[in-house]
Amino acid sequence: MTTTTRKHGLLFGASTAALLMATAAHGQTINGHPQPQSPSADAVTPEQSAPAVPDKTSPASAAPDTGSESQSTPPGDAVSTGDIVVTAQFRTQRLQDTPLAITALNGALLESKGASNILDVANAAPNVTMRQAGGANGGAAQVFIRGVGQADSQFAFEPGVGMYVDDVYYGTVFGSIFDLLDLDRVEVLRGPQGTLSGRNSIGGAVKLFSKKPESGNSGYVEAAYGRFNRLELKGAANFELIPDKLMVRVSGVAKRSDGYFKRFDYGCLNPNSGVQSSASGNCQTGEEGGRNFQAGRLALRIIPSDNVEVNLIGTITSDDSQVAPQKLRDITTRANIPAGIDPRIFIPGAEDRFSYATYISPAFTDPARFNGIPGAGAHPAVALQPNMRLRAKMISGAIDWDLSDDLTLTSITAYQHYTGSNATDIDLTPYGLNTVLSTYRYNQFTQELRLGGSLLDKFLDYTIGAYYFKSVGRFEGANYNLPGLANENIYASNDRIPSESKSVFAHVTANITDRLSLIGGLRYTKDRKDYSFGRLNPFFPNLPSYTSAGQINGVTGSYRGNSVDYRANLQYRWSDQLMTYVQFSTGYRAGGVNPRPYVLDQAVPFDSERLQAYEVGFKADLFGRVLRLNGSLFINEYSDILFNNQSPTLTSVLNSTPVNAGDAQFQGVELEANIRPLDGLLIDASGSYLGFDFKRIGAAGATITGISLDNRAPFAPEWKGNLGMQYEIVTNGKGSVTPRFDISYQSSFFPQVDNDPRARVKGYALVNTRLTWMNDDRDLQVALTISNLLDKYYDISALKYPIGVVSATPAPPREWRLSVRKSF
Missing domain, CATH: 2.40.170.20 (TonB-dependent receptor, beta-barrel domain)
Incomplete structure (x- = not known):
């Protein structure tokens, strides 16, 4: 209607404990699904590594720390021998167990591609375009997924694609060209997120998670x-x-x-x-x-x-x-x-x-x-x-x-x-x-x-x-x-x-x-x-x-x-x-x-x-x-x-x-x-x-x-x-x-x-x-x-x-x- x-006339909000990466142990069960055995580390899935996957997001089930940064991530590990874990359905799941069209990239892979801000993510995701707006819409990211998005930076319009940083919704397209600062991973969800994520998003969602x-x-x-x-x-x-x-x-x-x-x-x-x-x-x-x-x-x-x-x-x-x-x-x-x-x-x-x-x-x-x-x-x-x-x-x-x-x-x-x-x-x-x-x-x-x-x-x-x-x-x-x-x-x-x-x-x-x-x-x-x-x-x-x-x-x-x-x-x-x-x-x-x-x-x-x-x-x-x-x-x-x-x-x-x-x-x-x-x-x-x-x-x-x-x-x-x-x-x-x-x-x-x-x-x-x-x-x-x-x-x-x-x-x-x- x-x-x-x-x-007439502080930033207080959140990154959830769902920010857990995991390397699935061979043969284990995750979210009720048996996981495939791997004959050797060399033959495992070509995806980002992460610690073992808990069946829910909580401190008690959180995966152990993966070690310090005293050693840089090798280039070859940008797409490595483990499984990336996503939280698109409110709980930790292997990407391959998540029944959604979703592209997940970790920070190491994005670095190997030379990515420096959120606009660079688009090249790796099908039917996703992200570009810097110019002219009257300058300062905004024009993000479209499957043809749905928002090009105008004015506050009158809701973003067609929801942008999130550590599970916090960003309500405007102006100022949304986020730098990939100390990034753990990016999840790009394609299709309407009417029942998922923080706020209704008609076209999809882009979620950035920083390192904890x-x-x-x-x-x-x-x-x-x-x-x-x-x-x-x-x-x-x-x-x-x-x-x-x-x-x-x-x-x-x-x-x-x-x-x-x-x-x-x-x-x-x-x-x-x-x-x-x-x-x-x-x-x-x-x-x-x-x-x-x-x-x-x-x-x-x-x-x-x-x-x-x-x-x-x-x-x-x-x-x-x-x-x-x-x-x-x-x-x-x-x-x-x-x-x-x-x-x-x-x-x-x-x-x-x-x-x-x-x-x-x-x-x-x-x-x-x-x-x-x-x-x-x-x-x-x-x-x-x-x-x-x-x-x-x-x-x-x-x-x-x-x-x-x-x-x-x-x-x-x-x-x-x-x-x-x-x-x-x-x-x-x-x-x-x-x-x-x-x-x-x-x-x-x-x-x-x-x-x-x-x-x-x-x-x-x-x-x-x-x-x-x-x-x-x-x-x-x-x-x-x-x-x-x-x-x-x-x-x-x-x-x-x-x-x-x-x-x-x-x-x-x-x-x-x-x-x-x-x-x-x-x-x-x-x-x-x-x-x-x-x-x-x-x-x-x-x-x-x-x-x-x-x-x-x-x-x-x-x-x-x-x-x-x-x-x-x-x-x-x-x-x-x-x-x-x-x-x-x-x-x-x-x-x-x-x-x-x-x-x-x-x-x-x-x-x-x-x-x-x-x-x-x-x-x-x-x-x-x-x-x-x-x-x-x-x-x-x-x-x-x-x-x-x-x-x-x-x-x-x-x-x-x-x-x-x-x-x-x-x-x-x-x-x-x-x-x-x-x-x-x-x-x-x-x-x-x-x-x-x-x-x-x-x-x-x-x-x-x-x-x-x-x-x-x-x-x-x-x-x-x-x-x-x-x-x-x-x-x-x-x-x-x-x-x-x-x-x-x-x-x-x-x-x-x-x-x-x-x-x-x-x-x-x-x-x-x-x-x-x-x-x-x-x-x-x-x-x-x-x-x-x-x-x-x-x-x-x-x-x-x-x-x-x-x-x-x-x-x-x-x-x-x-x-x-x-x-x-």
Whole structure:
């Protein structure tokens, strides 16, 4: 239900004790399933190593510590002789026993691939795309799984893919480009998580788990230098303060680099063009794409008794990076551009990495139609700093309490706070047609309670729980849109967006036989979100905007909704080598209110989206567990799918209104393989296909210019694949050398549903490589990493704006990085 009304006038939350890695003992039983025997360590599954798997998450059953970091993880152990353990179904399970489409990667494997932040995870997971947003959405991670995600950084939208750090949900896409700091593992769950994880996620979930404090004293320090004056320093230290009772882990990272994208003064480069110049010398006015990032984490692990474990984590982040690069692709407006100058002269070459952006809104005088309105008149030029700024803090705490041998209570509490800003020169010309400053403030509190256990001699495994989410976002800044023209829209935002979500859930597994399990899940969710608009005069902030935006000042829009989601799964293990499953599940994403109305009649709500997912899959360990092969096939029925409408309305040529456009279907196939044919040789690969069909375009969707039943969904490449290979060569007394190559491919996609060919992002293939030397004691490592080895030009993303501008975000060129790591 939605309504629109007018008004006048510490980090405390949690990483659970479920953060347990395990190496399955050969022949043991885990979660009621017999485990395959392995003839030798050399023939075991090609996956990440971990300690022995407990049958539930609790201190009493926690696996023992695996030893100190005095020895670095060998490159060959990044995909090694054990089984990774995941907690996707609220309890610890082997990945191969989990009847979900899930990709799990440990920190060592990601390091061997040269991954540095969460965006780098996407290459290893089928039907998963993660990219850095640019332009008006700068500072956000655009994460899509099976075609479902969220590209807009505004607080009005719920993420389509849930992002979690140590089991704590991150409620916005702005600020979600997480660094892989002291990472234990990443779990990427594909498909709706309506009955799993902390909050409803319609498309899937990405869950990062940091390393927990452990017994003993250990740590590491790493320094690196690379292209574009890249400097990095990171490290971690683990201390056991009270044996088996109190442990602490401190980790941190600092990164800086110059930008790989240039800004130039067009008039300086072209003195006879008629374009005024304000630069001299080499005509360069700035850079984009550079980094200045620092983060730190403090983790405390307390075990006061055999049946209680407490984990406290505090994280702080500081980011003062340059904005994400934006390059002009096309411009159709001539507004504010002097006669005789074709705006297309500001479009760079197809493979150039530069723009003529100034980040300046020029001085102007309002047209006569605004005469007599308070605040109208002559206004000075405004210059923005082209930076992306973020200050974030999170405190989380988890308590795991074994009430009995078969009953565990888990509490996860978290508080998050961040402030941030991002500047955008949307037109990318010297004339300041549209310049935007976006400022974010956000506070979030979450609480999750879970009670899990077993009944009837482990015939039933169950989890019941409740989840509470509350946030308050503030969106501020200023939009200088077509200044000085009759249809100008000038305003300063002062928006408040409170949100609340409550849910209860239950998850039950019936182990009917040692091989057959029936799984069910149910969740009830109740959501509310308000959006209160402030539309003020950026030159006189005590006055409402004198343009049409001023009519929106004081308006509040509201969304209220609820959903019942469920999951039914039938899992069968045909043999020690093969497990299959069939599943039906639902997903839901709450609605909201259009955050970017240019006129009053665009301040309208939008409804929730819903998804029904049908899936079959298998997980196999073949040829004496030399080959691991996992696959899935799915059909997703998507109702009331949300798209952005930029078509002019009767009252405004500017429009950016989200509408529930209709119904659609995604269908796809996914395959993942890990191979260890001989000692030291490791191969990992994945591939996926994603199809999309519009089933119905509703009345609201039909108003989108260019939409048709033949169009493709945004951010949904049809084909995606990767192949990685590494081989550890052991020398005689001189350590080991490990070369690794990774090749990834994704086909083309469109960033918007109108499929405007000017904004199409072409498909591309990338090659990355890494060469690692490690000494015999395994405590010293030197690595050379080269990304984009073939120096391929490609765009990360693109975007079409309502003022008639199309821009793109170019990816970095070839980069190299030399690192040295010492463990102790």
